[in-house]
Amino acid sequence: MEIAILLFDKLTMLDAIGPYEVLSRIPDARVKMVAAEAGIIRNDRGSLGIVADYSLDEVVRPDVVVVPGGLGQSDLMNDEKVLSWIRKVHETSRWTTSVCTGSLLLASAGLLKGLKATSHWLAYDALRSLGAEPVSERVVIEGRIITAAGVSAGIDMALALVARECGDDTAGAIQLQIEYDPQPPFDAGAPHKAPPELVELLRSKSRFRH
């Protein structure tokens, strides 16, 4: 099973690596890290570099596509090279997925029209303006498109994908391998659970405000 994870400058690294750590453990997985051009990609905080081993034109028929988000997503909203690659690989993929604001790229590519989808909680309005129906869920499955909420939600998304593609036993084995028994210190990782003043503060700083 070929899995393509899209990289681009200023991505949020955990958006990509959460799913990577799960999907790369599928028994016959061949993961390809892909970007417009092969080479080193720096993340949204600048302090981390990751290698794109493949350019877009070298990855033509992946079974699974993962599109992460992060600051750099906004630079790609009219990047026809990337958007047409997303459209093209989606024609034959088994699963086309996004994490965080990666769903805005799926939407810009025209994949989410009229479909339920999720994104980082600060990007629901942006997602709606692109023709999708934003829902406040951790993982949203619409046919063979799976969108995940912000950053850390890619782990849950990838496990859900493995369960559907390979069965619960394989997904459960991977969950145990990565000891995914999360114990967040606060029950406040979603806006409806967090202190309202914190939610407002982050909203006021958000590049997605309308």
Add this chain to the structure above:
Amino acid sequence: MEIAILLFDKLTMLDAIGPYEVLSRIPDARVKMVAAEAGIIRNDRGSLGIVADYSLDEVVRPDVVVVPGGLGQSDLMNDEKVLSWIRKVHETSRWTTSVCTGSLLLASAGLLKGLKATSHWLAYDALRSLGAEPVSERVVIEGRIITAAGVSAGIDMALALVARECGDDTAGAIQLQIEYDPQPPFDAGAPHKAPPELVELLRSKSRFRH
């Protein structure tokens, strides 16, 4: 605040990137990805490359040290260059931490003698044989040493560190930024929760069996 994350060939990438995504959001964080030699490091599955921007001798006094685990940890158990770096930076660090089998490196460096510590659930016996007292907890804090359980536990460890270092408000804000409201598909991410036959299967394949 300077944060050093150790990289080495065949590390498990999420061990490093989970803490990275949390710690790099501390307001004054300066994260340095460091390895024996600066350059590209490949992970334990081979399909992912990450950049070490710094060599060990360039990072001498970090405030926070993160030591991840993964297959390659076993190659470093007698690597005096790496172990002496761990000992040296620990002298002045505010927090010295590990994720997964990274704790075996802390133990090899002599940091865990007689201390409670955790690791990947398959590595408790190895941890004990190195003089630590393994405990089956997600995050173990002993003075200024924090050890985390397997792979995904680094996210919880880093949030616990931020809460202690910067306060609950900052930790809560970061948790909300990365939308860390985990919803694993199975309540089976730890050995005492998983099907016993799966636990035995993974144990029988483990490189840590005794």
